[in-house]
């Protein structure tokens with residue numbers, strides 16, 4: 137299944153100095169380990185498990201499972217009989233076993249330049265133990281669910297690890313979600329406690345988090361299911377009195393301090409001005425008051441392997457989010473191992489993942505993966521574009537970041553502004569670059585590789601999902617020759633296949649449904665409270681396989697290329713087309729910074745292509761350009777892919793995590809005004825703009 141040989145030409149290789157000390161230094165080694173991971177999982181993962189602390193060892197099979205709905209319930213069970221604690225492994229074990237107490241766990245970089253903190257492993261352990269004791273003091277017990285709705289601050293990591301330490305199940309809700317979304321998630325997971333903060337700044341926009349949280353809590357009360365307690369962190373102002381004023385006055389506006397003139401302490405105060413928040417003494421508790429009196433010692437709760445670790449909601453095709461449930465031991469091994477091997481983690485690395493902890497990327501590759509490896513990470517609260525387009529590279533330079541992980545959407549956004557903002561800062565500390573979240577078009581890959589990495593850093597295009605817990609298709613930086621836009625080959629323990637519509641496995645070069653034939657330790661275990669939905673969503677369509685919902689192509693060299701969600705596949709005159717493919721062709725034009733393509737029903741062809749294009753700053757939209765773009769797609773893919781309709785899209789409808797909402801674009805292409813739920817849109821003003829700019833021939 138893994139090809140014997142990979143091409144040596146027209147591919148990109150890691151530089152020799154990276155290969156030298158790498159964990160997996162060449163393709164031969166990758167193949168050898170891959171075979172072992174499939175043929176002797178017990179031995180493969182057993183070796184890895186030796187680096188972790190187990191209170192008791194496992195007694196049953198390493199992985200026991202049923203993947204076939206026709207044979208009974210779907211289940212996945214890893215390391216039966218073992219007991220451990222992931223927080224203990226992430227902190228205590230590093231401090232005691234590896235002597236990393238004084239090592240920096242996080243460099244926290246706030247939204248405003250100059251607002252910064254660092255926290256060592258020992259300090260983090262103390263904070264976590266204190267907060268774990270706080271959780272116990274407010275009645276949280278093993279198995280209880282705790283909602284966390286916080287900005288990107290160290291205390292968010294503290295809260296999640298404190299839950300893990302006492303065996304409580306965290307359900308983190310991204311701080312960009314609305315009150316309605318938070319309410320829906322709290323209700324679904326039946327949380328007894330909400331942890332939040334007063335507010336935070338995203339760029340120069342103030343988000344009054346506590347007001348939104350209060351709104352969500354009121355909705356729970358209205359439903360007759362009140363949440364007992366709400367712990368609030370004062371992030372905007374730590375100097376505030378314990379019980380803030382009862383009147384809900386809006387938090388102060390951010391002044392524009394002259395940062396140069398001030399002492400660091402003043403800086404921080406002005407950067408995060410005081411906020412007045414509403415306070416309900418029956419429910420609200422102050423984080424700081426509770427923590428002040430708490431002990432720095434807290435014995436971890438020893439959890440069984442399959443005890444739940446966390447719930448994380450991900451959108452479902454029905455509109456109701458699914459509570460993806462991950463469990464302790466398998467997730468721990470998988471997050472740790474993928475982190476170590478995919479970023480080729482080395483002890484002196486400074487690693488930075490720009491994702492938010494509110495998404496799975498942050499769970500696995502800001503908190504659990506890096507910490508279980510004893511890594512030093514940057515934790516960034518702000519935006520790549522604030523205060524200017526150089527912010528990311530300024531941070532890379534400041535902390536001498538060696539491994540950098542971001543999303544294609546961020547790359548394309550920055551690409552729009554050219555190479556000057558990147559080149560303003562040195563990036564010679566960088567060794568490995570990563571991407572995640574969507575297919576990366578070769579154009580953006582090339583820019584990332586050449587401009588950001590100066591052709592010295594391998595780019596790991598990591599394919600995975602909230603459901604998979606960690607990377608499942610990915611290059612290993614020193615071992616896998618890279619092809620721009622391909623997620624390359626499976627990670628250890630992962631067995632992919634490509635199926636056609638009838639569920640037959642395709643061999644050799646082919647295109648179809650991407651599925652997995654057996655579980656790996658990090659795969660989700662159920663949809664919280666709805667196992668039937670878990671089976672129906674992922675296992676019903678093709679019995680015996682986990683269905684990703686993504687389309688995939690395997691080329692003549694055996695490389696896997698994700699073509700986008702199956703629901704983004706278009707059928708034009710009987711030909712299957714991936715929207716990503718057309719988008720990539722459009723984006724290759726020098727005038728285009730981003731493109732989104734959707735299907736529009738067509739009486740003859742079945743579907744026609746409707747394209748939204750965002751142009752580089754300063755370029756005007758014209759019919760000449762349209763003709764050029766259509767020609768370009770014809771040339772890149774073929775006449776079959778010629779766009780039927782095209783329109784100027786200065787902005788695209790995106791979720792706060794940067795995903796384009798194609799559902800909305802499909803409606804615009806059809807000129808249907810009933811858009812359904814658009815509450816997850818980051819900026820709803822783009823909608824009117826897009827309707828006004830509709831392609832005049834698409835009546």
Ligand code: WT7
Nearest residue numbers: 497572573574575597598599600601602698701
């Ligand atoms: C979907 C999962 C995994 C963390 C972020 C998203 C798409 C993800 C890639 C990639 C092509 C990718 C897939 C997948 N996706 N990574 N490297 N290449 N597509 O997590 O919200 O659960 O989304 O993101 O479509 O199914 P998620």
